[in-house]
Amino acid sequence: MTIPFTPEQLDHLAAHYGTPLWVYDAATIRERIAQLQIFDTVRFAQKACSNIHILRLMRAQGVKVDAVSRGEILRALAAGYQGGGGHPSDIVFTADVLDPSTLATVVEHHIPVNAGSIDMLDQLGMCSPGHPVWLRINPGFGHGHSNKTNTGGEHSKHGIWHTALPAALQAITANKLQLVGLHMHIGSGVDYGHLEQVCGAMVDLVRTVHAAGHDLHAISAGGGLSIPYREGEERINPTHYFGLWDAARQHAQTIVGHALGLELEPGRFLVAESGVLLGQVRAVKDAGHNHFVLVDTGFNELMRPSMYGSWHGMHIQRPGDGILPSVRDSVVAGPLCESGDVFTQGDGGIVLPRPLGNARVGDLLVIHNTGAYGASMSSNYNSRPLAAEVLVDGEHVQLIRRRQTVEELLALELSIE
Numbered sequence: 001m002t003i004p005f006t007p008e009q010l011d012h013l014a015a016h017y018g019t020p021l022w023v024y025d026a027a028t029i030r031e032r033i034a035q036l037q038i039f040d041t042v043r044f045a046q047k048a049c050s051n052i053h054i055l056r057l058m059r060a061q062g063v064k065v066d067a068v069s070r071g072e073i074l075r076a077l078a079a080g081y082q083g084g085g086g087h088p089s090d091i092v093f094t095a096d097v098l099d100p101s102t103l104a105t106v107v108e109h110h111i112p113v114n115a116g117s118i119d120m121l122d123q124l125g126m127c128s129p130g131h132p133v134w135l136r137i138n139p140g141f142g143h144g145h146s147n148k149t150n151t152g153g154e155h156s157k158h159g160i161w162h163t164a165l166p167a168a169l170q171a172i173t174a175n176k177l178q179l180v181g182l183h184m185h186i187g188s189g190v191d192y193g194h195l196e197q198v199c200g201a202m203v204d205l206v207r208t209v210h211a212a213g214h215d216l217h218a219i220s221a222g223g224g225l226s227i228p229y230r231e232g233e234e235r236i237n238p239t240h241y242f243g244l245w246d247a248a249r250q251h252a253q254t255i256v257g258h259a260l261g262l263e264l265e266p267g268r269f270l271v272a273e274s275g276v277l278l279g280q281v282r283a284v285k286d287a288g289h290n291h292f293v294l295v296d297t298g299f300n301e302l303m304r305p306s307m308y309g310s311w312h313g314m315h316i317q318r319p320g321d322g323i324l325p326s327v328r329d330s331v332v333a334g335p336l337c338e339s340g341d342v343f344t345q346g347d348g349g350i351v352l353p354r355p356l357g358n359a360r361v362g363d364l365l366v367i368h369n370t371g372a373y374g375a376s377m378s379s380n381y382n383s384r385p386l387a388a389e390v391l392v393d394g395e396h397v398q399l400i401r402r403r404q405t406v407e408e409l410l411a412l413e414l415s416i417e
């Protein structure tokens with residue numbers, strides 16, 4: 001599997017910035033954006049990678065942005081995205097709940113709210129009549145690469161249940177809110193099989209909105225486009241994907257009698273393949289049949305294998321010698337005091353040794369396809385500071401987040417003594 005960096009480049013970055021280190025490639029992100037620009041609006045789900053410099057790159061390419069917290073709204077604003085008020089907002093706030101400070105922020109910046117509950121409509125209407133809203137609908141079914149990323153069906157907390165759409169429309173009228181559009185995101189890691197069902201459900205919902213005497217201006221297909229994490233896995237074809245949604249849009253247009261915008265809200269597709277996580281081998285040891293390679297990065301950085309049993313390609317390289325041939329079944333594990341801190345594992349935490357280079361202390365571990373849901377899901381578990389992030393743009397290398405220090409962590413507590 002190819003990554004957008006040479007071993008020499010990664011040797012140099014690790015030596016210069018230290019490890020653990022997140023590295024992103026700007027050209028890959030631009031390429032993915034270009035593939036999706038057939039949609040009227042591409043809205044980046046920044047939860048996948050919310051670094052302000054990545055958001056600036058998105059903005060420079062004409063990509064709009066989604067925010068799911070007050071923090072993500074402030075990140076978008078810091079990256080130069082505009083709220084609304086006199087002009088269409090670049091930002092949409094998507095959530096199932098509104099807390100008071102987030103409510104104040106969306107009102108202050110006139111940011112449209114994509115409501116996942118009727119309570120949100122009531123709370124918003126009370127303090128901001130006329131506010132633009134989207135309705136996020138749970139169509140009654142969902143799909144995802146794991147149960148934890150399936151966001152539809154009756155076990156999902158997300159969205160307004162499809163049969164509650166008329167009640168949501170009544171809440172919009174009662175609260176004098178302004179309906180922008182309908183939104184559906186049924187999960188992350190979607191396959192084509194479900195798409196026709198999703199598109200059909202959207203058309204039905206548009207019919208309900210029209211029949212209730214409401215108008216709307218756009219529909220959103222949500223995100224969820226998968227990427228091939230493993231060799232041979234299918235890559236979503238953006239043109240095919242667009243074709244299915246465009247047909248749904250056209251059908252919906254005949255119902256409402258005017259043009260409708262078509263939005264897409266991808267996270268993973270835009271950034272996953274742009275990134276790698278670099279760690280350094282700090283110990284190797286054997287336990288029974290297993291050979292362990294222990295590195296200085298763990299699930300405090302990349303949570304996906306521990307959380308979902310996700311598979312990430314990886315390789316070992318030796319500074320100056322390049323990638324080592326995969327000759328030895330190895331279990332790759334991190335430094336955390338927890339047995340689940342293993343990168344080579346499957347669903348349910350089963351350890352899956354992987355053929356890798358015969359590693360020794362000082363070698364680099366390169367974990368592939370970590371641009372999405374990598375740094376943005378990191379934690380300070382075991383009091384480990386957040387790792388640095390670097391953006392490579394051709395010859396230009398930019399540190400886009402400096403490494404957190406332990407002193408900064410402690411200061412949060414010591415400063416209130």
Ligand code: LLP
Binds near residue numbers: 048151188266269372
């Ligand atoms: N829109 C909404 C409303 C979402 O909830 C999400 C993802 C997206 C868009 C973007 O989905 P994407 O295009 O990236 O699949 N941490 C998990 C993924 C969780 C996704 C949560 N919502 C992972 O590492 O796979």
